[in-house]
Amino acid sequence: MAATSPEKERQMLGLFLVPGVYMRVLAETVGKLGHNERQLFEGLNFTAEDLKANDSRVFVTDAILMAERALNLAGHQGLSFLLARELRLTVHGTLGFAALTSSTLGDALESVRRYLQLRAPFISMGFSDAGDKAIVTLKAEFEVPHLYHFLAETVAAMLMMLTDQLIDRDSAAELGYDLSAGNLEMIEVHLTGPEPEYFQKFADQIPVTVMYGQQSEMIVFPKPLLQARMRLADAEASKMARDQCEFELQKALKDQGDITFAIRNMLHVMPGPLPSLEAMAERFCVSSRTLKRRLAEKDTTYREVVESVLKDRAIQLLRYTNKSVSEIAYELGYADLSNFSRAFRKWTGKSASEFREDGPDPAPEMGP
Template sequence: MVIPGAEKELHVLGLSLLPGVYMRVLAQTVRQLGHNDLSLYEGLTFGPEDLKANDSRVFVTDAMIMAERALKLAGNEGLSFMLARELRVTIHGTLGFAALTSPTFAGALDSVRRYLQLRAPFLSMSWTEADDHVLVKLCTDFDVPSLYPFLVETVSATLILLTEQLLDGGDVEKRGFSLDNGKLSGVSVRLGGAEPAYYRQFADQLPVRFEYDQPDALLVFPKALLDVPMRLADAEASLMAREECEFELQKALKEQDDLAMAVRNMLRMMPGPLPSLEAMAERFCVSSRTLKRRLADKETNYREIVEWVLKDRAIQLLRYTNQSVSEIAYQLGYADLSNFSRAFRKWTGKSASEFREGGPDPVSEVGHSPARHLNCRPCGIKVLAPYKGHE
């Protein structure tokens, strides 16, 4: 279904819609690779003509069907990298403009982190500071294991290509980040799974190295790169664009049908300590009782969602920083180290120290096998010890 123009205001769909322009570009890319793009639309309630309006929207479920079909047609030809090259900054609307005009790369990255779901509702992004690097992690909220590698590879390549285009080249070189054998020094993309055969065809065209068979899907940036100005930096224009994105996000969150997913994604974007149930309910303009009831309808509760987010952050901090276990527990909001230790052993089957020394995640990690734990869906985490502030 396509919802163009003012008609879309009649639908209370939250973050379940995707800009139609992305599907239009996907179809065009499939056609450029020599395939019949009309087959992507079979059985759907819209066609190419419906996607011509710049403000058209499609259901995420329909977008997933189109993406799966495109992947079957052209996935082994490097569709992800071809598509990333076509997704230029202007296609992303106000989000692209907010990033383009940010005073620094840090501001651009923060805009993408906070508002990515407005353009890609199936993905959310968080970052962790690890010594002298920033680790940007991508997660998906839909159980589409066949699509996950394609989605993450496409979004990662898109972000990297935009980074190269939007940074002030002169300032980049002054800070020691000049190209090294055609690659931006200190920056890399880490992805799970085996290296695809088509990667070598595109490797020389990419400004950074893509590393496969990694435990997490991450974009790695040196901290010093965060201070580099954007090529078209304009603080006032960037603020106006962010305010428009914020209005769009808050409206979408209030209208979100799956409130459990919305709460989880909101928590991912927040620094610690995480807010109480009452504070979160206020953000969504509902009472705490209503929030509890709507989460119960999804067979979860606020405490479980908070614990899931904390577990994910704990693993990132243990894996990629040199912080002590005590420091990590405190950063996550645990007043008592023993409470954190018991919770972490339940999540992973190991103590925090054993996990840090052992490398790859254990199979028992909250219901995920090592091959699928990146598909960051809620896992019914059970709380072992009281965590301050959450119900």
Template sequence: MAKPSPDKERQMLGLFLLPGVYLRVLADTVKRLGHDDRRLYEGLSFAPDELQAADSRVFVTDAIIFADRAMAMAGKDGLSFLLARELRVTIHGTLGFAALTSPTVGGALDSVRRYLQLRAPFLSLVMRDTGEHMLVQLRSEFEVPGLYHFLAETVMATLVMLAEQLVDRDSASELGFTLENGKLPGVTARLSCPEPAYYPRFAAQLPVSFEYGAEAEMMVFPVKFMDIRMRLADADASEMARSQCEFELQKALKEQGDIVLAIRNMLQLTPGPLPSLDVMAERFCVSSRTLKRRLADRDTTYREIVESVLKNRAIQLLRYTNQSISEIAYELGYADLSNFSRAFRKWTGKSASEFREDGPDPAPELGP
């Protein structure tokens, strides 16, 4: 497969484009904190005035650079909480409107879960009902070193601030959740990072407690909290907004272009073990059958793409690291060393130890 152009690689790495309004609000917040926001744009392909348009979009890869710079300048000032304050519901467009008009809190969270990737394509929400609590776990689809905790803290703070503003007080009280002093009773936000030095300055202003040093990034709601009505609930309007979100999502998927390259780039950014076909299909918001069909149209299968990525990754680890073969197998998601050994011999005609002893094969394939 021919190597795509740098612009194409850059676009596919981002998968979707990010709304420019988020970067504009981020830059404004950095500026209000007394920092030179012009430095955020250096070397990037857009200028401040280009982010003013409602339909402005930027590559996710550029957005990551932009956010990295913002964090370096103002992260210690509590940038995540200050930014969350500015991310009002109207900024999120149709997704915000779908959540705003949802009949219940549960419906609003489901809209966010389904369409979050339209606004933050490297993040996803997974909701799990334990019977007593609804766990809303935040996951990063790609490696974003140095930014993940900032993003998680910002998204969680944004969601709970909007919930505090938009839930119906009377409905909450009827279900045993009396909202007093801007607090959401029984709700917590958990992050795996250590508590930052700035948190105590914001704790009293937040509608929930943020607990640090947890095992994973998640929000915990009492299950009955999901039944609280939204203040502006309108089932018809919410359904119309969700339909528009669905249209935007399918349009974005089509505009990705090469589905094989999109999946391959996503897998390359995912640590092992790699996701199943069902998980990948959910990420692309299609059924596993549809994804199989789309790949068959390109004369390949999901398994072939996964094996190509695993082969390339194995070759790179054998070539450039001193990790043992068993460590490499484990890193690639193989619980059994013999399974990895068989796979590697099938890929290269050599055992992993022979490959390491004899010198590397030619450069890894660029794709299936």
């Protein structure tokens, strides 16, 4: 991906920023495990001291680099579970307060789902209904293959630890769930990665059933449990917190600047297949109709933006990897090789094989 200029970087604010407090807690956790946390900051434009400011923010790309370094140093020691434990409710600011004061567990999870991108833009939550089950899905929003399992394990463990702390036991009992023993084994956490060696060390600290080697990252709740009250439910306080979160979200969206540029940059770092117009509209907290209109104001469409990103990715994969054309087509989300071949010829005037044999064209650029 081509480097962006300082001016374009300023346009990437908003949803491309991570609160510095998370990176500070990450560094402190690595230090507690006996490592020199200063290694995490090498070559970055901020220091541990900079992260102490309440309003500090770092680019998501820097946050990912720090997390990769932390994982290399301490991942084998169960960094994900230790970090989840250190990310106490107060660390999450207004989002934590909104969850804390929500009326029910379901309301708390909905607050987290809507505003998670303000705290962790590299992962998103979704909800789906499966009969007597409610399923919370976790999905990577950035191309972070080395970090994906770590991020999913950390976020899932953090959500479950907070659920354990915040749910009202008496209310759960009224719904038929006896939590007096202190566990939530009726909740299942599904993770795609293999069970790590360190898991057994933390298993008795995780109040839910954790299952590795699954098909997707998700948390499965008995649907009635979502109606359980929160221990510190306060409707007025919750509304104030949610209003503040909404203000932060709308400001972040405004700070994205040019909507076309913002979407293109977001698509560039998302894993394939790329999201639909409706999914992207939800990401930007607008209706699909509004997103269409805003793109039309820039004389483009969502399909055109997506195709531009796919073209850039295809060129980069052909130029810098030894992957076969069929592998590249699959990675870009094409189920049919012939569809990819037609698209690539439309973009470049050449077949993918001809392009690779003829050598590189000028590098693709980000931005409108």
